[in-house]
Amino acid sequence: MHRPSRPAIAFILVAAVLDVMAMGIIIPVLPPLIEQFAGSTRAAGIWNGVLVALWATMQLLCSPIIGALSDQYGRRPTLLLSTAGLTVDWVLMALAPNLWWLVVGRMLGGITSASFTAIYAYMADVTPPEDRARAYGWVGSAFSLGFVAGPVVGGVLGEWGPRAPFWAAAVLSGVAFLYGWLVLPESLPAERRMPFAWSRANSFGxxxxxxxxxxxxxxxxxxxxxxxxxxxxxxxxxxxxxxxxxxxxxxxxxxxxxxxxxxxxxxxxxxxxxxxxxxxxxxxxxxxxxxxxxxxxxxxxxxxxxxxxxxxxxxxxxxxxxxxxxxxxxxxxxxxxxxxxxxxxxxxxxxxxxxxxxxxxxxxxxxxxxxxxxxxxxxxxxxxxxxxxxxxxxxxxxxxxxxxxxx
The missing domain is CATH 1.20.1250.20 (MFS general substrate transporter like domains)
Structure with a gap:
C-alpha cells in the first residue's frame, strides 16, 4: 500500500475544506445577489431553492461518474480536474451578469464538489482498514472546518460586495490546484484499477x-x-x-x-x-x-x-x-x-x-x-x-x- 507524503495528505484535507466552503461561503452573499437579479424577495426565495436543488442534483448524477473515473484513471487526475473546475466555477459566479450564469455556476459547482468521492477513495487507498476510521475522522474534521470558515469568510468579504467572496474562493482554489499539481502522488496503482463502465457510473448502477x-x-x-x-x-x-x-x-x-x-x-x-x-x-x-x-x-x-x-x-x-x-x-x-x-x-x-x-x-x-x-x-x-x-x-x-x- 502506497504511503503518501504529509504534503499529499495536506492537499487532500485542503481539498475537503474547499469543497465544503463551496457550499458555505455563498450562504451570506448568494441570496442578495439572486435578489438583485430576480427583482423581488419572493422571486429570490424561489430561485434560491432552485439553485440548491440543482447543486444536489448534479452531485447525485456526477458522484458515481467521478468515482468510476477515479477507479480507471486514478485519484490524482480526478482531484486535480475537480479543483481546477471549482476555480472556474468561482470565476463564473463572480462575473455572473444574470441569473442564468448563476444557474450554470451552481451546476458546475455541484459537479466539481462531487470530488468528495475521490477524496474518500484516496484515503481508502493509502490507509489500512484498521486505520480508516481515524483517517476519515481527519477528512470529517476538514469538512467541519470548511463548514465553519465558509459562512464566516463569505460574511466578512461580503462587506466589500456580494462578488468579493467568489473572487477570494477562486484564488484559493487556484492555489490548491497548483499545490496539488506539485505534491500530490497517485494513490491507485495500475494493477488495482477497474475499467470504466456506464453500468457502474450512474446513480442506480x-x-x-x-x-x-x-x-x-x-x-x-x-x-x-x-x-x-x-x-x-x-x-x-x-x-x-x-x-x-x-x-x-x-x-x-x-x-x-x-x-x-x-x-x-x-x-x-x-x-x-x-x-x-x-x-x-x-x-x-x-x-x-x-x-x-x-x-x-x-x-x-x-x-x-x-x-x-x-x-x-x-x-x-x-x-x-x-x-x-x-x-x-x-x-x-x-x-x-x-x-x-x-x-x-x-x-x-x-x-x-x-x-x-x-x-x-x-x-x-x-x-x-x-x-x-x-x-x-x-x-x-x-x-x-x-x-x-x-x-x-x-x-x-x-x-x-x-x-x-x-x-
Missing amino acids: ALRLLRSHAELSGLAMTNFLLHFAHHVFSTVFVLYAAHRYGWGPFQVGMLLALVGVLEMCVQGLLVGPLVRRFGDRAVMVAGLATGAVGIAAMGAAPNGVWFTAAMFPNALWALAMPTLQAQMTRQVSEREQGQLQGANMSVASLAGIASPLFFGWIYGLSAVSLPGLSFFIASSILLCATAIGALTARRARAADTARGERG
Whole structure:
C-alpha cells in the first residue's frame, strides 16, 4: 500500500475544506445577489431553492461518474480536474451578469464538489482498514472546518460586495490546484484499477453495489438516515431560532460556527482514540444514539441557553460518519473503493434532495403549534439509524468471525 507524503495528505484535507466552503461561503452573499437579479424577495426565495436543488442534483448524477473515473484513471487526475473546475466555477459566479450564469455556476459547482468521492477513495487507498476510521475522522474534521470558515469568510468579504467572496474562493482554489499539481502522488496503482463502465457510473448502477450483501445494505440505509436527519439544520435551524428565541443572523451564524467547531473536534480528536479502545462499530452506534438524544433535547429546549447546551451531546453524532465509512470500505474490494464512494455520495445526495422538502413541509405545518416537531422527528430518524446500525454491526461481526474460523 502506497504511503503518501504529509504534503499529499495536506492537499487532500485542503481539498475537503474547499469543497465544503463551496457550499458555505455563498450562504451570506448568494441570496442578495439572486435578489438583485430576480427583482423581488419572493422571486429570490424561489430561485434560491432552485439553485440548491440543482447543486444536489448534479452531485447525485456526477458522484458515481467521478468515482468510476477515479477507479480507471486514478485519484490524482480526478482531484486535480475537480479543483481546477471549482476555480472556474468561482470565476463564473463572480462575473455572473444574470441569473442564468448563476444557474450554470451552481451546476458546475455541484459537479466539481462531487470530488468528495475521490477524496474518500484516496484515503481508502493509502490507509489500512484498521486505520480508516481515524483517517476519515481527519477528512470529517476538514469538512467541519470548511463548514465553519465558509459562512464566516463569505460574511466578512461580503462587506466589500456580494462578488468579493467568489473572487477570494477562486484564488484559493487556484492555489490548491497548483499545490496539488506539485505534491500530490497517485494513490491507485495500475494493477488495482477497474475499467470504466456506464453500468457502474450512474446513480442506480452505483447503488447496486450497496445491495451486494446484507451488511453493506444495512450500512447504506444507516448512511441515508444519518444524512436525512442532519438536513434538519440546513432547512429549519435559521427559521426555528428566529421564531423560538428571537435570534438574528449574527447569533445564528455564531451557533452554526459552534456546531462546526464541535464536530471538527469530535472527528479530529476523539474518533481515533475511541476506535482503538472500543472498535468502530461500537463507536458508530454510540455516536448515533447520543446524537439522537442531543437533537431531541434541542427540540425540547425551553430557552436559548438549553438549546445551545444540547449542541454538545448532539455533536457526538459526528462519531458515526467516519466509523460508518470505514466499515463500508471493508465490505468491498480495493478495486471498488471509488465506486463505493460514488454510491455513498448518491445516497447523501438523495437525502439532500428529499430531506429539505420533508422538513420544510413539517415545519410549515407545525411552526406555530409545535415548532420543535422537526427536531423530534429528526431524533426519531436517528434512533432508527441506531437500531439498523447496531443490527448490521452484529451481523458483520458474526460474518467476520465465520470468515476467521474458515481461514
